[in-house]
Each structure stands twice: as C-alpha cells, then as structure tokens.
Amino acid sequence: MSLLRLASASLLNRWPVALLTALAIALSVTLLLGVERIRSGARDSFVGTVAGTDLIVGARGGALNLLLYSVFRIGNPTNNITWASYQDIAAHPDVAWIVPLSLGDSHFGFRVLGTNDDYFRHYRYRDGQPLRFAAGGPFTDLFDAVLGSEVAARLGYDLGREIVVAHGLGREGFARHDDKPFRVAGILERTGTPVDRTVHVSLEAIEAIHVDWQGGAPVPGRRVSAEAVRAMELRPRAVTAALVGLQSRLATFRVQRFVNEYRQEPLLAILPGATLQELWAILGTAEQALSAVTVMVVATALLGMVTMTLASLAERRREMAILRSVGASPRTILGLLTAEALLLGLAGTALGVLLLYGAQLALQPVIDSRYGLYLAIGAPSRRELAMLAGVVLAGTLAGLIPAWRAYRMSVADGMTVRT
Amino acid sequence: MAEAGAAIALDGVRFAWPGRGGFRLTVPHLAVARGERLLLVGPSGCGKSTLLNLLCGTLSPTAGRIALLGRELTGMAGPARDAFRAEHIGVIFQMFNLVPYLSVLDNVLLPLRFAPGRRARAAAAAGSAAAEAIRLLERLGLDRTKVRHEARAATLSVGQQQRVAAARALLGRPEIVVADEPTSSLDRAHQLSFLELLAQELAAGGGTLVMVSHDPSLAARFDRTLELPTVATIEPGLPAHT
Ligand SMILES: Nc1ncnc2c1ncn2[C@@H]1O[C@H](COP(=O)(O)OP(=O)(O)O)[C@@H](O)[C@H]1O
Ligand SMILES: [Mg+2]
Numbered sequence: 335m336s337l338l339r340l341a342s343a344s345l346l347n348r349w350p351v352a353l354l355t356a357l358a359i360a361l362s363v364t365l366l367l368g369v370e371r372i373r374s375g376a377r378d379s380f381v382g383t384v385a386g387t388d389l390i391v392g393a394r395g396g397a398l399n400l401l402l403y404s405v406f407r408i409g410n411p412t413n414n415i416t417w418a419s420y421q422d423i424a425a426h427p428d429v430a431w432i433v434p435l436s437l438g439d440s441h442f443g444f445r446v447l448g449t450n451d452d453y454f455r456h457y458r459y460r461d462g463q464p465l466r467f468a469a470g471g472p473f474t475d476l477f478d479a480v481l482g483s484e485v486a487a488r489l490g491y492d493l494g495r496e497i498v499v500a501h502g503l504g505r506e507g508f509a510r511h512d513d514k515p516f517r518v519a520g521i522l523e524r525t526g527t528p529v530d531r532t533v534h535v536s537l538e539a540i541e542a543i544h545v546d547w548q549g550g551a552p553v554p555g556r557r558v559s560a561e562a563v564r565a566m567e568l569r570p571r572a573v574t575a576a577l578v579g580l581q582s583r584l585a586t587f588r589v590q591r592f593v594n595e596y597r598q599e600p601l602l603a604i605l606p607g608a609t610l611q612e613l614w615a616i617l618g619t620a621e622q623a624l625s626a627v628t629v630m631v632v633a634t635a636l637l638g639m640v641t642m643t644l645a646s647l648a649e650r651r652r653e654m655a656i657l658r659s660v661g662a663s664p665r666t667i668l669g670l671l672t673a674e675a676l677l678l679g680l681a682g683t684a685l686g687v688l689l690l691y692g693a694q695l696a697l698q699p700v701i702d703s704r705y706g707l708y709l710a711i712g713a714p715s716r717r718e719l720a721m722l723a724g725v726v727l728a729g730t731l732a733g734l735i736p737a738w739r740a741y742r743m744s745v746a747d748g749m750t751v752r753t
Numbered sequence: 754m755a756e757a758g759a760a761i762a763l764d765g766v767r768f769a770w771p772g773r774g775g776f777r778l779t780v781p782h783l784a785v786a787r788g789e790r791l792l793l794v795g796p797s798g799c800g801k802s803t804l805l806n807l808l809c810g811t812l813s814p815t816a817g818r819i820a821l822l823g824r825e826l827t828g829m830a831g832p833a834r835d836a837f838r839a840e841h842i843g844v845i846f847q848m849f850n851l852v853p854y855l856s857v858l859d860n861v862l863l864p865l866r867f868a869p870g871r872r873a874r875a876a877a878a879a880g881s882a883a884a885e886a887i888r889l890l891e892r893l894g895l896d897r898t899k900v901r902h903e904a905r906a907a908t909l910s911v912g913q914q915q916r917v918a919a920a921r922a923l924l925g926r927p928e929i930v931v932a933d934e935p936t937s938s939l940d941r942a943h944q945l946s947f948l949e950l951l952a953q954e955l956a957a958g959g960g961t962l963v964m965v966s967h968d969p970s971l972a973a974r975f976d977r978t979l980e981l982p983t984v985a986t987i988e989p990g991l992p993a994h995t
Contacts, residue, residue: 661866
C-alpha cells in the first residue's frame, strides 16, 4: 500500500470536507487562470489588431492616443491630416500601401469609418489574416456601406438594407445625415477586432454627406441632394489617420523620420507594436494588482486546506497511533499528510482547469460579443502550466504545516493516545 | 545483562512523561524468554501501556537498555526502531485497532508496507501475502461468509475488529506479539475464544507474547504473570494529568 493510496483513501474517507477544500482550490485556480487568460487574451487581441501594419500616421499628438483612435476606435483625434500630406506619404518610395482612415460619424453607437477598397485588401489581423466578406463585397456605389460582423448581427442588418449615419459619436445623434442614406453592400466575417464594430464607407461618401455641412451642422438653406452629389467631383479634403505598409521593414525608421519631420504640417508616425508596449507599461500596474488579488485568493484557499487538516488532526490521532504500531515512523506520518495536501492540490487544480474550460465554453460567445475579446480555448500555455505547478507546490508546502504538527504529535504520543 | 536468546530484556530502564510532575517509570530488570507467554497486570494508570511503548520503540527511555531478539533497541535511531518494530513485532490494542477507511484485508496487510521481510515470509507461507492474510482471517473465524474482506474496517463489530487486529499482528509471523488489553472490550466468551486463537497461532510459530491486562483472572492461560508494580518503580504524576 503506497503512501499515495493511503492518502487518497484517507481523503475519500473525509470526502465531503475534502471535496469542499478541493473546490475552494479549484475556484481560486479558475480565477487565477481566468484572469491570466483574459490578460493574455487582451494583449493578443490588441497585438492581433495591428498585425499587418508597419506604421500609423496621424496628426501630431500623443502616440498612444493615435493608436487608440485609429485602430481601436477609442477616444477622438485631435486633428486631421490634409489630403495633400496623405498623398505625399503615399508617394514615398518605401511605402508599399497606404489606407486612409476618416473618423467622426457613427451609427447607433458604432463608429463609421471612411476609407477605400485598399482597406479590405491590406488590413491584416491576428496572425496575418485578411478581411473576408461573409456576404456582398466592397464598395461599388458612392453610398455603399460595409458592416463589421457585430454591427450586422446586433442591428440585424442584411445586404441591401438602408442605413442613416449620424454626425458625431452620440448614440442618438440629433444631427443625422438622413438625406443621404447608405445601402449595405457587404458584411465582413468576424475578426475579433474593432473591425467587427465598424461601419465602413468610402472616403468620397464621407465627403458627400458633409458637402452641405459646416462646423458640425447643415448649412441652412443649402441642401444638396444625394442625386446632385453623385454628379459632383468629390475629393477628400482630409483624413484622420492612415495605416501604412512598407516595402521592407528596414525602411521603417526612414519613413517614420520622413513623416515626423514633414514640413507642411505637424505629423506623427508610430510603430504600433512599440506604442502597444507603452500601453502595457501603463496597464502593467493594474494587471499586477489584479494578479496579486488572484494570488491572494489562491493563498486563501490553501489556508482553508491547512485549517481543515489541522482541525482534523485531533480526531486522527488514533489513526496515526495505529500506523505507528504497524511500523510507520513519524516521518511516514509527515509524508502521509503531505501526500494528502499534494493530492488535494492536484485535485483542486485539475478541477479548476476543468471549471475554467467549462466557463470558457459557456462564456466565450458572451465575452466575445459583449467585450470584443476573443479568448481562444486552447491547451494551457507554458506560463499557465507553470502557474498550475506553482499552486500544487504551494499547496504541498502549505500541507507541511499540519504535517509537521502531526509529526510532532506522533513522536510525543508513541502509539498510545491519551483520551 | 540481557540473557542471550531472550526475546525481550530490559535493564535499568527509566522513562518520564514530559512536564513537571509527569508520570515516571523505572524498570530495573525484566526478561521474557522466546516463546514465552507473559501476562502483565496492574491497576489502570500504573504504566502498562507506557512500558509497551518502550518495548516497541515508539517511546525512548531516558536511561537504560532495551534489547529485543538480541538486538539493542536503545542503540538504534528512530527510523531503525520503527523498521525493527514493523519486522518483528505485532501489536494489538484494546480498541480502535483498525484504520477505519481501509478494507479489512488492507488493514491486515498494512504492516507489510513497512516490513519487506515479513512480506516475504507471509507470501512464502501461502503463495501470496493476501492469501496468507485470508488464511489468518479464516483461522480467526472471519471467513468470507461472516465478513466481506473488502468491507471498510469501520463497518465491523468490535469483536470482529479485534480478530482482524490479531490477524494483522500475526501476519508474517513476527517473533513478538504485544497486546494491550486486547480483550477488555469483549464479553467473557469472546475473550476466551480470542485468547485461545491467539495462543494457538502464536504457538505454531514459536512467537513470544506480552499481554497487558488489568484482569488477573486470565493468568491461567499464560506461562507467567507479573504485576507491573512489582517489577517497576512507579512515581505517579500529578492527578491533573489523566
Ligand atoms: N501522552 C502522555 N503524556 C503524558 N503523560 C501520559 C501520556 N500517556 C500516559 N501518561 C501518563 O502515564 C501514566 C501511565 O499511563 P499508562 O501507561 O497509559 O497506564 P496504563 O496503561 O497502565 O493504564 C498515567 O499517569 C498517564 O497520566
Ligand atoms: Mg493502558
């Protein structure tokens, strides 16, 4: 009879308490791993969102701000880039492609992005995947719109549906471009990036819906109909930002310098990866605080196990005396109790991992649609395995506390128990 | 001066339970011959169980020598004493002899985990240790028609548990069996039959029996009866202790 078999028989004998203890460990492990998965999932999805872009160009301002509004649709641009500057950058020999981004309007809380077909051609996400159409295709008409998957799903839009864009970002934008409705021409497949929550229209359309506007409101008495606007030659005056792909990575700093030292207007070019690092540095403290909390929860669960075992020692004195009488040494008693802690730790972590996968299976769609965070359900990462091993190890070490007490007791008692 | 060939020899053994005013026991000399059946009697609290702990090496005397089977227990380190006990001594308590969460059979086999020599002897006796354990259980009146050997020990009656404990103490023929009031929780009829079976099995292997009891009427079944207070000096602890 091995020590582990003895330990597991002993735990099974006290299964209700053992189960609750393991469950407490399991929940703490689920929390620990869950937070880790959300953390690394958020990082991966941020990194994945800017997967194929070498540089992001915008008006001079905060690098982080540029990254956030241009790619993540968070916050607002401070300034625009003139179309002339945009074309200058596009003409730079090291630039392989450039995609304009024009922000400022919205549709039921979803941002409207003015861009061109190059967006669908060059934008890459996660490990370099291109955008794909679930239905329809890119812009063919001036007032064509291409919806991100979540926009279509949440608002229940199909191809051909007419939609009206609101000026500004207010949910119920009082100023609506209702004289120039758009038609849904394409719906993109899910990407797990902010693209899913974006209404894409052409740059010219952005220009078109604003021809009769000035300073955020329609110019009174000046109404240009949709028909009339089609006949006009629409040239964008400005864009908010641009995504840039380069001929070669080696040109990155050359083009960055070119943009940052651009004479005609103050511009800023950022490397998305490097700017993300800045973001991590800012979020790092919060992440650490969160991690510390989850570690404390694990510690609490292990403390519960120690308390449970210590409390059971008195009633197990007899059992230890029996073991002593058949030849067990106090060290064996120490080993037995440590083995019990090891088993509880293993059972708790295993159960915790199961709970995690169960929770992920159940909640993934919710987290995905509600928070735009796609948490891959995969085998535990090395880091996660190390964390699990750490929990089991910590549990075993914590188990040494009652085990040591039992050791002392069995040395003092011999094989009799005073009752 | 341990007699050569004695199963048990104590010389100048002193022991004190820790704490001021703790119980003290001094045994100037005690010897038990191999194959002898010794009954040790004395009133409750006179130190009988304490003495058995010393014999088994689970407590260490503060002075003196204890030799078992010609080997000096008092010279061994703790783990060696434990291993020695596992190999050479079978122990039966008054009650609660069994690990409640193990099966009857696993309880009987338990000492073998700590005693490879005993394991080999048990296996040699009946083909396998488990077979020998079952043979002993049957000899002690616990064949499968009466008790499921896979049943948890805690489900047995007290009398049945005592027999399982006896089977465990006898498995693999340890040279010495030490029993601490093993019959005092049984009724008279069961007491006698239990002792009968124990004596028979022990005699078959030439084992030595040291049994403790506060009941002198069992003396007829033993080779010798000793009153502990006559072989030992006892300084009772302060009354607060028990
Ligand atoms: N674990 C212990 N710690 C301290 N004193 C003890 C312990 N066990 C027994 N004693 C003391 O040793 C004395 C003898 O006890 P014991 O050997 O159990 O007597 P008996 O078995 O003859 O009834 C008692 O006075 C008791 O108080
Ligand atoms: Mg006693």
